[in-house]
Amino acid sequence: MLPPAAERLVAELERLPGVGRRTAQRLAFHLLRVPESEALNLATAITVVRERIGFCQECFSLAEGDLCTTCADPRRDTTMICVVETPSDVIPIERTASYRGRYHVLGGALSPIDGVDPDDLRIAELVRRVERGGVDEVILATNPTMTGEATASFVAGLLRPHARVTRLASGLPVGADLEFADEVTLGRALAGRRDL
């Protein structure tokens, strides 16, 4: 139906998350219609990102070069480490503009069913960072899911001898309606209630 080169582009676009065949066709036609330079800029950006970006040697976030922008920034507080599952989890935390410490990216969450053991994550590297000293608090910001909670418990057990270990609060999201809160979240909100 389409020329082979266009069919191939549609097939490659369909591999992107959340992109079905119709969306892939719409994107392909867009890339055929825009000025050639715009399409080639996207192709180049993809190639360059894979050439240049690797993991930060210190915290395993994405980095261009040896260190990520956070680890390379001398103004960031080195006494706090925020532990997240994936590099993309750093973005929402940075967006709050209320955290000035460093990060540590585990590269996933423990999940024996999926064959993800402690050795598959950057847990040993985290323990070494904390054992080196100078870290007062480790904030465990893994997801509030079964695997994220299990990972937080496991990591907390290893780090407690060396630093204060905290976990992100669970509770009602701001703006939520009590009527529609699920019972687990509401139970956590009750258990974590604070004095006013």
Next chain:
Amino acid sequence: MLPPAAERLVAELERLPGVGRRTAQRLAFHLLRVPESEALNLATAITVVRERIGFCQECFSLAEGDLCTTCADPRRDTTMICVVETPSDVIPIERTASYRGRYHVLGGALSPIDGVDPDDLRIAELVRRVERGGVDEVILATNPTMTGEATASFVAGLLRPHARVTRLASGLPVGADLEFADEVTLGRALAGRRDL
């Protein structure tokens, strides 16, 4: 927040239709996580599509080479031409599997307000194709919008001396509910009613 190469990829992805900043970030992280070959395949597909794909010399659909797959297919009926606005409009018509003729892509619709005059579309080329003879019917399949209808009327006036000129039916979409039909569509459905 992100390394420069990743920021640049997010910015390029944001230029795609329907892709906001969050989606662009998600796509960028996807392209960083998949095997390098998968990311580079997408970059190559974009580059190749712009290198190889142009317009069919006969009907102005997308083509790899001089002719599109439809014009190059000797089994297609050369006595019928279906006129559409854009190359992507060919896909839904092919999907019906009920049209075996050729196409003609105008490259848009007449819209004096947007400065689109007959000279900006492939109308002269269509008239020449029909004047060359051998065409019994021209189906005008421009969109049922103000500009699409205006284009159909204009083109019909030029072609009527040379061939039968038809227009896609307007009416209720299959599966629709009469209660929710807009009055213009329902009016068209009444006007176009058929004997049973």
